[in-house]
Amino acid sequence: MSELLDRYQRSLIGVFGTPPLVLSHGEGCYVWDTDGNRYLDLVGGIAVNALGHGHPALVSALSKQAAEAIHISNLFTSVPQIELAERLLQIADAPQGSGVFLANSGAEAIEAAVKLSRRTGRQEIIAADGAFHGRTTGALALTSKAAYREPFEPLMPGVSHVPYGDVDALRAAVTTETAAVVLEPVQGEAGVVDPGPAYLTAAREITSATGTLLIIDEIQTGIGRTGEWFAFQASGIRPDAVTVAKGLGGGVPIGGLITFGPEVSGLLTAGQHGTTFGGNPLATAGALAVLDTIVQEGLLAHATEAGHHLADAIAALEHPVLEPVRGRGLLRAIPLRRPVASALAAAAREAGFIVNPVAPQAIRLAPPLVVTTDQLDDFVSALPDLLDSVKDPS
Incomplete structure (x- = not known):
């Protein structure tokens, strides 16, 4: 993947900086990079991939x-x-x-x-x-x-x-x-x-x-x-x-x-x-x-139900860094009491989750509308350890 990122830097105008991954394909709510690593996509192409990846x-x-x-x-x-x-x-x-x-x-x-x-x-x-x-x-x-x-x-x-x-x-x-x-x-x-x-x-x-x-x-x-x-x-x-x-x-x-x-x-x-x-x-x-x-597939109702499930599950963590979840449906932010959003997103990526550090103290989630509550729970279960692993920027 590093060789592909070098080629990216040599050939594209740098308006996006250097991306962290080269993705090769996706299926449902998961994507894979060119090294074969799988990630749960909780950004959905920034609220674009409503049906996930490769929906029939x-x-x-x-x-x-x-x-x-x-x-x-x-x-x-x-x-x-x-x-x-x-x-x-x-x-x-x-x-x-x-x-x-x-x-x-x-x-x-x-x-x-x-x-x-x-x-x-x-x-x-x-x-x-x-x-x-x-x-x-x-x-x-x-x-x-x-x-x-x-x-x-x-x-x-x-x-x-x-x-x-x-x-x-x-x-x-x-x-x-x-x-x-x-x-x-x-x-x-x-x-x-x-x-x-x-x-x-x-x-x-x-x-x-x-x-x-x-x-x-x-x-x-x-x-x-x-x-x-x-x-x-x-x-x-x-x-x-x-x-x-x-x-x-x-x-x-x-x-x-x-x-x-x-x-x-x-x-x-x-x-x-x-x-x-x-x-x-x-x-x-x-x-x-x-x-x-x-x-x-009843995805309007599912977006509402899954969004509430996510917010309730994060609230139940009672983690000292977390504020109450903002947003509606499956457009959500996880507010943080410390400016660690970028570090948290990097740690999440290493753990197999793609999230968006939309602000220094907020993570944005906009997963495919087909995301399951079990998939959301996988992320929520990993979140406390991810938060504990990151430090404030120096």
């Missing part, structure tokens, strides 16, 4: 579609593209006159949302402190982390940030000049921070009063990750638009913007946006297989 339904759908047509461009359409758009509108409970724009990634979905907001005739966009919406320049303007933003400033003007979860701050910031408020229902990259469903309820009331678009970023939280098709549904609201990606393709690159109602859907018209690869037959066929499997 996804493999079959992709194989069948690859033999028929992979790409046709958006000069034409295909049956999978149409069916996927219809399914997304259905699971989002979108009203008549709603629409879908299919792209290739979450960042592209955000870019489409930014252009949608500009079509209101207003310029101002409000996002939240701690937000992560992507790395392209428009999405980066909405992302709050200074280390991501500063090397590329000046970014798109007219974007401001308010404290996440603070209803009063949001109310004070939104005016009749605000084009859109863009919010995550749960902030994944910030450390799985959940303000509770009432925050989006308040955001809907605030934006409706000023004629402002409420755009919900469900790139990480959507497609069953939190136990609902979309996390906003726990708030009982109807947003103006939703971005989706990650888990939708089960590992195949895909993203989308869902717009709610004819007034919002009509903001973008012919020629005002586009994509060459977006909505291609291969990705849309894969996404349909993911949605079908989530229904057939």
Whole structure:
């Protein structure tokens, strides 16, 4: 594996640093490296591999579609593209006159949302402190982390940030000049921070009063990750638009913007946006297989039950380094009383578990939705010894 990592360093631009492993294949919730070591994947490609690795339904759908047509461009359409758009509108409970724009990634979905907001005739966009919406320049303007933003400033003007979860701050910031408020229902990259469903309820009331678009970023939280098709549904609201990606393709690159109602859907018209690869037959066929499997295997309910099981099992450890687990469904953070997340992730990897040190004092878990409670228990059982083995950074 070391020789392959040397080749990686010589041939790829170093935006990710040097990865710790070269993975060769996966099956279910496990992956193997090129040295033959097996790991329980509790990150799921950062909430992407909803069905795990090599799920027969996804493999079959992709194989069948690859033999028929992979790409046709958006000069034409295909049956999978149409069916996927219809399914997304259905699971989002979108009203008549709603629409879908299919792209290739979450960042592209955000870019489409930014252009949608500009079509209101207003310029101002409000996002939240701690937000992560992507790395392209428009999405980066909405992302709050200074280390991501500063090397590329000046970014798109007219974007401001308010404290996440603070209803009063949001109310004070939104005016009749605000084009859109863009919010995550749960902030994944910030450390799985959940303000509770009432925050989006308040955001809907605030934006409706000023004629402002409420755009919900469900790139990480959507497609069953939190136990609902979309996390906003726990708030009982109807947003103006939703971005989706990650888990939708089960590992195949895909993203989308869902717009709610004819007034919002009509903001973008012919020629005002586009994509060459977006909505291609291969990705849309894969996404349909993911949605079908989530229904057939009862994975929405399973995400809720398994998430509660994980949180309860970790709480039962009563370990002095552990704080109560945050998050919903199978998007969870294990908060730590010491800044040992990176060391803990390395120790976990040595023990055969892949976890994400999302912050110095938090481990993020976003396993495949098919993860079993026995597999989660394997990790929880190992956790006390892992915690005891790590030291604070010097």
